[in-house]
Amino acid sequence: MPTPRKVAMLAEIKSRMERASIAISADYRGLTVAQITELRRALRPAGAEVKVVKNTLAAMAAKEAGREELAQILKGPTALTFGFDDPIAPVKAFTEHLRSKRLNIEVHGGWLEGRVLTRAEVESLATMPPKEQLLADVVGKLQAPLYGFAGLLQASIRNFAGLIEARANQLESA
Template sequence: MGNNRQLKEAKVLEIKEKMEKAQGVIFAKYQGLTVEQDTNLRKNLREAGVEYKVYKNTLTALAAKELGIEGLESILEGPVSVAFGYEDPTAPARILNNFAKDYKKLELKGGVVQGEVFDTAKVQQLATIPPREVLIAKLLGSFKAPLSNLAYLLNAIKEKKESEEA
């Protein structure tokens, strides 16, 4: 019996470390997915750098409680999978949400993003935020546009003066 307790304590520590390290943790109901669908989902998550696991809800709840995260009781009911996003907090939500659109058996239940508990509606909102790289590209594009316009304007003035002198 002591060995079983040690295994559970080790698993709680593992979950706690993953939750601490992750910027976004999303919980989903996966019951009813075929093996092929689950394999496809895991592949999509892995390609985005998201770790996907299934843990006992009681162990997940204990790990969350040790981290001071409250309010996961209703989320951790029934078979629940956990997706850990370490680099992009929106990645697990985005991938799971897109997958759930095609496969109705997958259901978003909630999540924890940077220490804050999100319900299903907030997770779905989070899923609409573009990836970090896209946001950075948009920001850089907005910086570049005025500079490009200024360069175009200065060039047009220069060409106009040259044509007047000729």
């Protein structure tokens, strides 16, 4: 029979899994409470939360949340980092914090909107530009042909006007 504490923990993990756009699973062994607290503070501005979970409870929560594939990244002592808005920002903040503090944490993998990611894929996400920059690049690439076409039309009209003016000057002088 489950205890009320475990039921509450299950509900909390399930809620985070339902809202998450990305999750990163990492081994927290070797970190002090102060280091985990510092990691939590570093990830908060990126819209992410770190939660140390029991794998059995997390697997049950994943099943209840309809995200069974999340259970595949639960290995050993697990700290899950959940990102709720932009999926790239938490990964960047997580890897940057690990790199700047020289923390030796093993990343087990990740989950991105229904897809399980390997450690290498999680690390490659950290090198991607932010969402705003990607959108700006797409918009710029869509606008470039339109600007080129508009310039071509203006040049044609300018050339035609110059041709008419030259012909008018020729007729005046004749």
